[in-house]
Amino acid sequence: MLRNERGTPRYLIDQFERANARDRAAAHYAESLTRGEGRLEQQLRPTRAERNAMARADEDARMDAVAAAINDRLRTQPKALAPTAPLGDPAPTMLSARRGLS
DSSP states (O other), rough: TTTTOOOOHHHHHHHHHHHHHHHHHHHHHHHHHHTTHHHHHHHSSHHHHHHHHHHHHHHHHHHHHHHHHHHHOOSOOOOOOOOOOOOOOOOOOOOOOSSSOO
């Protein structure tokens, strides 16, 4: 009787392996959706160097704000206004009609 049994047919094994691969891919895709990280998000995510540079820039801006606040509290005289540039070109200099010493 055992000689008549041939085991599982190859087409059933192939069908099982294909279904298993599909199910694994679907499970991996569903997991990536729950994490919220698709391929595009991974590509657009800043690198470690970019994150460090952004953190440094944020910290520098924060420290500049703290320094400005401290300077404002310690200032004994009013803050000097920034010099303003003249609105137009200065008047051209008049050339003397006479030559020589004047």
